[in-house]
Amino acid sequence: MERGISTRPAGGTWVVRAGGAIIAETSNAIELIESGLSPVIYFPRDDVAMAFLDQTDQATRCAFKGNATYYAIHTKSKVLDNAAWSYETPLDNAADIAGHIAFYQSMVTVERV
Secondary structure (H helix, E strand, O other): OOOOEEEEEOOOOEEEEEOOEEEEEEOOOEEEEEOOOOOEEEEEHHHEOHHHEEEEEEEEEEOOOEEEEEEEEEOOOOEEEEEEEEOOOOOHHHHHHOOEEEEOOOOOEEEEO
16 A cells, blocks of 8 residues: 655644654644654744754655755754754655655654644
């Protein structure tokens, strides 16, 4: 069975918290739904405090979304390596997530407020 990808506006206001700081806040989040996986919230880059993020050497390739780049998040007390990722030039079926960043919920708090 082929995996499908779809996107839709996430609705409401979404935030990312790490180390006690708000790293991102937006009312323009996109929810990416990929069959067989949990939905992922993508934040517009303009709504992410990029001063807390540094690109790492980590890179992966998804046959459905394209090449991903990863970011470390610098908090007051530690660095969260590869805690966020972005598809800078996603494949056509994931084009809506271009210019957006997602975060590993196992490393930060992502929630609708």
